[in-house]
Amino acid sequence: MLNGRPQTIAFLNHADVMNGGELVFTMSPSPVVDAFTEFPVSSTAGWSAPVPTISADRVFRQSTRVFMNTIAKDVEIRYTTDGSQPTRRSKLYIAPFVIDKTTRIRAIAMPPKGQPSYEVEAVFTKRENEWSVLSTSGYSTQYTGGGDDAMVDGLRGTRNFASGEWQGYQGKVLEAVIDLKERRPVAEVGGSFLQTTRSWIWMPSRIEFESSDDGVNFTKLAEIKTDVPLTDETPQVKEFLAKLLAPVSGRYIRVRAFNIGPIPAWHPGAGGDPWIFVDEVIIR
Numbered sequence: 001m002l003n004g005r006p007q008t009i010a011f012l013n014h015a016d017v018m019n020g021g022e023l024v025f026t027m028s029p030s031p032v033v034d035a036f037t038e039f040p041v042s043s044t045a046g047w048s049a050p051v052p053t054i055s056a057d058r059v060f061r062q063s064t065r066v067f068m069n070t071i072a073k074d075v076e077i078r079y080t081t082d083g084s085q086p087t088r089r090s091k092l093y094i095a096p097f098v099i100d101k102t103t104r105i106r107a108i109a110m111p112p113k114g115q116p117s118y119e120v121e122a123v124f125t126k127r128e129n130e131w132s133v134l135s136t137s138g139y140s141t142q143y144t145g146g147g148d149d150a151m152v153d154g155l156r157g158t159r160n161f162a163s164g165e166w167q168g169y170q171g172k173v174l175e176a177v178i179d180l181k182e183r184r185p186v187a188e189v190g191g192s193f194l195q196t197t198r199s200w201i202w203m204p205s206r207i208e209f210e211s212s213d214d215g216v217n218f219t220k221l222a223e224i225k226t227d228v229p230l231t232d233e234t235p236q237v238k239e240f241l242a243k244l245l246a247p248v249s250g251r252y253i254r255v256r257a258f259n260i261g262p263i264p265a266w267h268p269g270a271g272g273d274p275w276i277f278v279d280e281v282i283i284r
Contacts, residue, residue: 049109049117052077056099059146059153061127063100068093070109070117079107086119102126128154130181131283134215134252137175143168145279151255152178156192157279159235161199171273174204174257178281183213183251188284189222190241191255194277195232197267201275203228204257207240211250218254230264241282255281 050072057064068077077093078086083104093107102125109117131152139145145167146153157165189209195202203226210218222242259276263269 048115049075049111051117051120052093052107052109054079054105054107054120054122056122056124059125059127059155061130063098064124065096065098066105066124067096068107072109072111074112076110077107078110079105081105088116099124100126125154132179132181134177134179135175137169137172140168140170143277151176151191151278151281152283153280155279157194157237157277159194159196159237161194161196161201161277165279166194166277167279168201169257169259169276169278171259173259174255174276174278176255176281177215178253178255178283179215180251180253180283183249185247185249186211186221186244186253186283187247188241188243188282189253189255190224190239190282191257191278192237192239192280192282193226193257194235194237194279195228196235197230197233199275200263200267200269200272201277202230202260203238203240204276205260206258208256208258209242210254211248212252212254213250215252218252219248219250221248221253230260231266237279239282253281253283 050070052068052070054066054068056066068079070077078088078090079093080086080090081099081103083106086106086108088110102123104121104123106119106121108119129152131149133148133151136148143161143166144150145165146155150165150167155165157163191207193203205226207224207226209221211221212218221244224240224242226240228236228238257276257278259274263272263274
């Protein structure tokens with residue numbers, strides 16, 4: 001309304017222009033209070049407790065302490081450690097507690113009145129070995145997989161490259177030396193890798209494994225040539241394994257995974273540096 005007079009507003013869209021049409025709205029000089037007889041209504045059935053938090057070392061060697069918390073007052077946290085669904089009768093969280101094996105914890109917050117919270121779940125994994133990664137060719141600080149020992153910590157990644165378990169190497173050979181802490185027989189070697197070409201991540205073209213007793217002089221164990229087409233754009237995780245003709249003893253295992261070279265010409269990133277993403281080196 002301008003100076004108390006109704007205004008006429010015309011709207012034109014692409015179809016109007018093509019067909020020569022015009023849509024006109026004429027506005028009244030004063031509000032029309034009964035233009036709408038119904039209004040949307042939103043409501044809640046009752047107060048619901050906020051979801052509690054569960055924190056501990058995601059991967060641990062011997063044991064780890066589990067902490068739980070909630071931002072609400074006068075709310076109990078009930079939890080289970082056997083994977084079952086928590087209820088009002090489940091164990092009451094009073095203080096931090098220790099776990100010494102891989103554990104799936106599920107918890108809910110229970111208020112005196114109102115609805116319980118949604119359930120929260122966390123899995124904490126005990127390492128199956130004491131191995132360590134002595135050196136690498138330099139993984140990305142953005143995709144660490146959890147740190148130096150990511151390739152031997154037992155955590156597996158999903159098809160989401162940003163899930164946190166993947167260790168990324170761009171434009172270089174992935175090379176790492178793994179210390180098994182003692183001389184032991186090795187009958188099978190391999191690795192788990194990710195391919196999601198739309199994010200510039202491909203399977204390695206080949207993977208080599210070597211063993212050593214002193215960490216200096218290495219002997220070749222196996223070479224694996226991968227078989228996933230470069231043009232396969234389906235996000236996928238795959239293990240590549242090689243069984244040895246006979247077990248070979250050694251303390252150190254060196255792995256090299258070679259990238260595909262410059263990104264192929266058909267790809268939007270043609271000529272750029274491809275990534276290799278690894279979540280686990282397998283030694284059995």
